[in-house]
Amino acid sequence: MKILVLISNVPDTTTKIRFTGDNTAFDAAGVQWIINPWDELALTRAMELKEAGGVEKITVANVGEKITEATLRKALAVGADDAIRIDAPAKDAFFVASQLSKIAGDYDLILAGIEASDYNGNAVGGMLAELLDYNSVSAVSGINMDGDKFVINREIDGGSQVLSVTGPLVAIVQKGIAKEPRIPAMRGIMMARKKPLNVVEAVDAHEKTSFVNFELPPPKAACKMVDEENAKELITLLHEEAKVL
């Protein structure tokens, strides 16, 4: 079995968000780039499945310019066997999914994070499944193999389920899929330098959405403080002033 893990290159989650060019573009100056947190968990789970046996190869792939290779190298250092970078800016989710659909056909299981922490699209995994005509399961918090089937824990609105689904499959994963993301060890970092990172030319595809501009939330008014000894006053304020109780 071969697993493909989709990787999104995103700003570190502690980044102060700023925009440039009259608020038309994200200000990437001084930003540290990381593997999207959910993709990192997906890769960790893929590694665990490989260690349990039955997985011959884990490939990581992204759509991005050369600057994103550091993030792919990190994924290789965590333990992926090889990497594919499709050489184009990630214009929108449909563009990205269209690119990935050209390289994803050989894999039995494709793992995608539930969203990327930058533009929160919740889109690439489902779009890729549709383009490949594969089934997809979203909000996945656990995945195991059982012969030719995948046994999956899925969160639904108001509970959870255990499913059996046959591949090939796109699993769109969230918290719970793996406990802690794996951190690359020194040996992994050394080995990653020798692992193949294949650069693939982009195919013709059209994006369907574009950002007009960005806005930061309006600044909050100062926090109204209540004395610790008189905490009951808070309930009165919430009831009479904020009218939320």
Add this chain to the structure above:
Amino acid sequence: MSILVYTENWDGKFKKLSFELVSYAAAIAKEMGLDLTALSIGNVADDELNKLGNYGASKILKVENDKFNSLDNKALSKAVVAAAENVGAKIVVFAHNNLGKALAPRVSVKLNAGLVSGVTELPSSTSPFVVKKKVFTGKAFANVKVDAENVVLTFAQNSYEIVETGGSAAVEAFDPQVGDADFSTVVNETNKITGKVLLNDAEIVVSGGRGMKSGDNWGGLEELADLLNAGMACSRPVSDEGWRSHDEHVGQTGKIIAPNLYFAFGISGAIQHLGGVSSSKVIVAINKDPEAPIFEAADYGIVGDVFKVIPQLIEGVKEM
């Protein structure tokens, strides 16, 4: 031509979210001079379906076929696409919840539509179609333009006022003609959360952080949540330590919520936590550290010991 809104049901019933979603879709339909059709898949009584008319749906397509109960994403997307084609929908609207997020991307590909997920407002323009959504997990907003013939949206709960129109809807049985080969999801087990207020539905959320000190000190918060009919939540360290279940983790990598009132007890307010709660209408912070970043995001605050404050709040609520 029409707008299609996918209205999920829970054991045959709609929720406040459903009515908010229909109100939102109806406002777009009105703006564009289109009809609004709601699609319901599952066993929902006509009385319940008719409620959607009161929020602006003029037609309801109902699909009653137990095969869809497995929530197979491929089969359900085909059903939504069939309904969209049936009513000539230019726009399809889903809730930005687990099922909506699962189906919307697939449907957008099939309909050659631009997808905008997590929208929080009515479109600022309908030609071209421009709509606002959250980005960077609530730390910013983006105005997104759709450059495609159709539009698919997922709508972020608790960002639009419910509007009753007093209208009524015609219910029509619909067969989307999805073949057996498209169903490959087998449900072995379903565990529904019962007896608790679901976090995503809760109008008030009571949340605790590292300041709760251990997994044994949550009785007071549970009592307060109970009195307020609130959902319980926690910060990431709390769920990582196993003090509370992972289902309750709110924050960037956990659940993203937008209640009317959010209580943060002993939560310092790391940027990742704020990402998950910053859309709350009112945030209340109780923390012993006056420098805690949570106070910058909060509307009301108390600097103090959570264990001294909680009993007073319980008393205050009881007296209210």
